Amino acid sequence: MGCCPSSFLTETHPEKQQNQQPPHHVHTHNHNHTQLHPPPSLTADLSATGGVPSFSEFSFSDLKAATNNFSSDFIVSESGEKAPNLVYKGRLPNRRWIAVKKFTKAAWPDPKQFVDEASGVGKLRHRRLANLIGYCCDGDERLLVAEYMPNDTLAKHLFHWENQTIEWAMRLRVAFSIAETLNYCSSEGRPLYHDLNAYRVLFDEEGDPRLSCFGLMKNSRDGKSYSTNLAYTPPEYLKNGRVTPESVIYSFGTVLLDLLSGKHIPPSHALDMIQGKANMLLMDSHLEGKFSKEEAAVVVNLASKCLQYEPRERPDTKELVTTLAPLQTKPEVPSYVMLGIPKHEEAPSTPQRPLSAMGEACSRTDLTAIHQILVATHYRDDEGTNELSFQEWTQQMRDMLEARKRGDYAFRDKDFKTAIENYSQFIDVGTMVSPTVFARRSLCYLLCDQPDPALRDAMQAQCVYPDWPTAFYMQSVALAKLDMQKDAADMLNEATALEEKRQRGGRGA
Incomplete structure (x- = not known):
């Protein structure tokens, strides 16, 4: 869908982007249709x-x-x-x-x-x-x-960067942020974090680092807590299969190695380098020497402590914070500048394309004009959204279609409360789903000054028919009635883009 940005919160190692398009129509065959009830x-x-x-x-x-x-x-x-x-x-x-x-x-x-x-x-x-x-x-x-975190993972920025590598001060900010978050979780009685790694560190709209909350729960009641290579797994976990607060510190040490080296280096190999006083060989060559050797020595020393074989010899979360806090030397520089990503900007609030008759009516929230358009369109866009077996042409089916017909008469005659009652009877049976009925009931709710259920119906229409411009147009009007003007304008843009695409594809508007 055009409404979704290309990057999103990614949580674990293999990133999967599938290019399969959603179907134009969702075929339903004797399924109960569940309605949306937002919490x-x-x-x-x-x-x-x-x-x-x-x-x-x-x-x-x-x-x-x-x-x-x-x-x-x-x-x-x-x-x-x-x-x-x-x-x-x-x-x-x-x-x-x-x-x-x-x-x-x-x-x-x-x-x-x-x-x-x-x-x-x-x-x-x-x-x-x-x-x-x-x-x-x-x-x-x-x-x-x-x-939602829109600016990818630490792994992406550190290992798969396209424009620039992460500068040293930003790496220190990331380390400190993770330490602060782990310390907070520990102080709140949630000290266990499962499989802490560079894929669990995310960047928000401003480019600030965030730790994924998903790691605070196991993947299953009895499931493994680590999905990474055994070389990066805390040694005690390999013995007994249990995560402890000290295991989390070990994993934090592996993330420090990632930040120092820009690579995923096995801890045993890194410790050999540290013990051999080859600290500078550990450093990421992409930094091109633009870092403080004194600060790097502090981080290397902390990583070494975190990666100790004996859990009791590792520091606690408070020590992580107190060690890294003095290294925060550029607090005034925004994270998005250091990461080299665009500043988060609000989307333009005016449509970028010429509007159709429906678009014009929605931009003015002219409910009377929208009503005329929906009456004229009838059920043209419902073709293909249902496949019914012979057995389903029962008395119940006839009653349901009769309810829809009564709703249509009431809708045409502007008796919107009666239309809602009859359309609701049709929807509640659930044998057929009709995006047009949802769009019509949505407008009825708007004309009865009920924008919340109107928005829900417009979203249900989109669920049945993901690329249907009318579903987006009706969401736009409902959002405007809820006084969410920017969101209404965004949705109007999306509806207009879908309508253009449809027309280019040779289909009627």
């Missing part, structure tokens, strides 16, 4: 921590809608066979971007255990944590919902 946190309830929503439960249908029905296009990382789960990007009705981690059905068989674990992580709030904002425990489904 309270979607519209309000922002905590004091920089506008982060408080932790809440999401229904599976919420997250299906946000991720375009878990489209393969929305997958942003796959963690492979050792920890089979996926991370998707998604967008909520209030336009907030999210990252959704979807576990396998067998990962957390006990729902209470999953909810308890997620709730514990959900209590944490820190400016350097990509915070957990919700979970879904719906039937067999187990999902986590976190803040």
